[in-house]
Amino acid sequence: MKFRIDEKYLLNCFERLVHTPSPVGYGVKVNPVLEEMASQLGFGITYDRRGTGYLTVEGEDNSKTVLLSAHWDTLGMVVRRIDADGKIRVRSLGGMQYISAEGSSVTVHTRDGREYTGLLACQSHSTHVFENARTLERSDDTMIVLLDEDIHSKEDVQKMGIRHGDVISVEPCCEFTKNGYIKSRFIDDKAAIACVFAMLKYLRENDLKPAFRTMIAFTFAEEIGLGGPWVPPEVSEYVAIDIGLIGPDNDGHERCVTICAKDRKAPYTYDLVTRLINYAEKAECDYAVDIFFRYSTDASTALTCSNNISAAAFGMPVYCSHGRERTHTLSLLNTTNLMLAYVLNI
Ligand SMILES: [Zn+2]
CATH class of the missing domain: 3.40.630.10 (Zn peptidases)
Structure with a gap:
């Protein structure tokens, strides 16, 4: 070079x-x-x-x-809906590969500058519980965000200042190897x-x-x-x-x-x-x-x-x-x- x-x-x-x-x-x-x-x-x-x-x-x-x-x-997501039990439903921004992002930490960014972390999961999140945990298609309709907070209801989430349209980012999982490889979103x-x-x-x-x-x-x-x-x-x-x-x-x-x-x-x-x-x-x-x-x-x-x-x-x-x-x-x-x-x- x-x-x-x-x-x-x-x-x-x-x-x-x-x-x-x-x-x-x-x-x-x-x-x-x-x-x-x-x-x-x-x-x-x-x-x-x-x-x-x-x-x-x-x-x-x-x-x-x-x-x-x-x-x-x-790539990322926005808050689409808050379920009655406080789970957040999402819409993707760009061509999200949910299969790769599942299990990642995410952050919800409210419009007034607050940030809350959570886990991106599939609604059938456990093979021990759900028959279709392996086969359910990962999509906007099946992915959820579980906030890392003690919440039980939609109102609990709303009280935190989270609204429809709030942006959700995904952790980059960035890693450099000694011999020059870069692994990262x-x-x-x-x-x-x-x-x-x-x-x-x-x-x-x-x-x-x-x-x-x-x-x-x-x-x-x-x-x-x-x-x-x-x-x-x-x-x-x-x-x-x-x-x-x-x-x-x-x-x-x-x-x-x-x-x-x-x-x-x-x-x-x-x-x-x-x-x-x-x-x-x-x-x-x-x-x-x-x-x-x-x-x-x-x-x-x-x-x-x-x-x-x-x-x-x-x-x-x-x-x-x-x-x-x-x-x-x-x-x-x-x-x-x-x-x-x-x-x-x-
Ligand atoms: Zn590009």
Whole structure:
């Protein structure tokens, strides 16, 4: 890899971000963290009315503006109903994999800032009690949150300030192995944000300017397809940094960066994808080019929502996407290298 990235800083950023709850649309906690991380590098963040944050880096040539996006939103849930006995029923935010999240600790975030932990369980929660505990489909209709409180009724829960629509986050279960593996929920897409900050730190420390004005968009609702429909009009290229997939059709693996040539929504802009492949070569990245079937990004959403842009996407391949994912530190370093090659137009 061409650029020597501060790996420790990158992983520290990831760890801090992944432990900051931010289900779809819930930026209350993560936006201040992003602002602090940005200000430590001398940058500010501004917001559009929808909730996307923008960090702008002036380029050598500011007549053209390019954009890199990384979404802070994660899968999660909201309070749907409180049963008479005080169990909380849920609706998912994004494509929750309940089968992976069952048994996790969760936190209910009330609108007035209180937080209560609980256990995410299936209503048929025990094989010793329920005939269908193994077979009942895990879904919005069968999952419950058992609050870690002495409650017996709906009124008990309401007295705690919990209301319909309150956001529920899931513990990340983040673990780093000595040989570089990262096992965690929400590598999608907190790892991409960490790569963004590692890139910014590299630019600052080496006194480098991007070739063109470069906006970083921290989007708020990629998991439900809302991150990319509106793009600032000055942006001519929209590159989403998002996870890659690992599977029988894919060359991507946990140590590389994958450039996505096509996803469920659209092929990415031909010339831009070709340029990214060339950047990956020049930056000596371990990289793969793949197409993804059940997958889209803020960039392909931006493209299909009639924005006047070229679009592309690349990022770190993970096992078990939308579950407890796994990737390797090398993949984050390869992703950051490709980002630097792209913004510096090497
Ligand atoms: Zn993602």
